Amino acid sequence: MPFTAYDSETCSIARTLALVGDRWSLLVLRDVANGVRRFDELADHLGVARNVLSERLRRLTAAGLLDRVPYQDEGARARHEYRLSGPGRELAVLLVAFLTWGDRHLAGPQGPPAVIRHADCGAPVHVTLRCEDGHDLGPRPRLRLEPGPGSRPRA
Amino acid sequence: MPFTAYDSETCSIARTLALVGDRWSLLVLRDVANGVRRFDELADHLGVARNVLSERLRRLTAAGLLDRVPYQDEGARARHEYRLSGPGRELAVLLVAFLTWGDRHLAGPQGPPAVIRHADCGAPVHVTLRCEDGHDLGPRPRLRLEPGPGSRPRA
DNA sequence: CCAGCTGGGTTTCACAACACAACCCATCCG
DNA sequence: CGGATGGGTTGTGTTGTGAAACCCAGCTGG
Structure with a gap:
């Protein structure tokens, strides 16, 4: 049964790549894993366009890799930051x-x-x-x- | 010394992603690792556009991840196939x-x-x-x- | 109380990457 | 000679990316 008889896209490698296999997703996860959790910090450190960052954060959150957590600095209004979820840490x-x-x-x-x-x-x-x-x-x-x-x- | 003080692109994760962090490169390497070595087989199994495959093979070969090896089936002219190099196998x-x-x-x-x-x-x-x-x-x-x-x- | 600043985005638009299909070319086979 | 392959290259539209502008809520200073 040759390898080519099986569907390329069904493979877990292909599925995982479809989720994080672009130039930014894994870098976002790297930065979040290292304590860079806020939108502006991420945009600034990565040099990624803000719309692209926005879309990636939404996608990674929807996929359950990131959690969107509210926080509040003193004297500032409530905001959100991003943290690795369990699957994200994996x-x-x-x-x-x-x-x-x-x-x-x-x-x-x-x-x-x-x-x-x-x-x-x-x-x-x-x-x-x-x-x-x-x-x-x-x-x-x-x-x-x-x-x-x-x-x-x-x- | 916060993480953000260091250049994002210099990181080995970023460098490796710049090389293979697109939707096809790793799938090409997966297939080559599994014995799919010829252009047409790759194009057919992956469902990738032929010009994109051509460019990826060139890039991966130039980066030293694939070797372009001549071969000759009986009754056919000499052709090339792609095999993992040492770094590619890694x-x-x-x-x-x-x-x-x-x-x-x-x-x-x-x-x-x-x-x-x-x-x-x-x-x-x-x-x-x-x-x-x-x-x-x-x-x-x-x-x-x-x-x-x-x-x-x-x- | 109004102006401005800040974090966290969304919108707009130009441009680069990609997909699809068609075509090319050398070689072998009949 | 005419076709059939393998291995690409060349168009032409469609999607993804990036830069910059804009928006909005709530604090802060005058």
Whole structure:
């Protein structure tokens, strides 16, 4: 049963890409994960057009990756800020994977522009692949993608 | 030193996204990783416009993620196919991260549309975060992104 | 009490990226 | 010679993106 017999768009990779696979969504999530939670701060730090930011925040909120939380600074009116939801925090591994690859292949001679640490112990964090038999798969794993129970044949 | 004081684009996440952060590049790499190597097969399976596929293949090849390899079927003239290079294979962890998140949050009631297995032993593969102190960080890790040696302050 | 500032957006419009279909070209086969 | 492939390139409209202007509510200073 060749891989091409299965519908490309049904794949979880394709579905996840359809949600966050544009140039801004993951950067928005990165910034929110790092404490940048307000519209203006995000627009300013990312350099994204405000309408695009507005649309992305709406989309990520609707998809349940961000929560829109009211807050109130003293002497200011009530406003909203954006925080990672549970599913949003689970995208962290994806961000770490991006960062790790970029550090290995796109960093300049001075070294990586940023380092991710475990907030509890301060040690640098790495992403690894393991199979259920306990093998560590290393950086260039040999994988097979197989149809699962939710697969669909192509039209 | 707040996170916002550092340039957003210098980050390895941003750099990697600039390379593969569009709706097709990672799907092209997924298909190539699964043995779909020829232009027509890719265009047909992905449903991508041929000019877009052409441009993506050129870009991924130029960036060193794909190798353009000549081959010759019997009774046919010499042609090219695309294969993952070393750096390209290292993106596998990224694909697994996308797949895992999608399986957990976007799969239908029937279960995940695809399963990734270790090609050597056949067991399903998972992606995990570990810090250098040996802690397993679980699906919702607490992380800190800090400026590294290659960081740059913002303009 | 009115003017202005600030955070958090929405609207408008020009332009770049994309999708679709058609076309091209070299080569092999009959 | 005429067609059939694989592997693209070249149009032409449609969608997505970005810059800048505008809006609105509520505080703050005069």
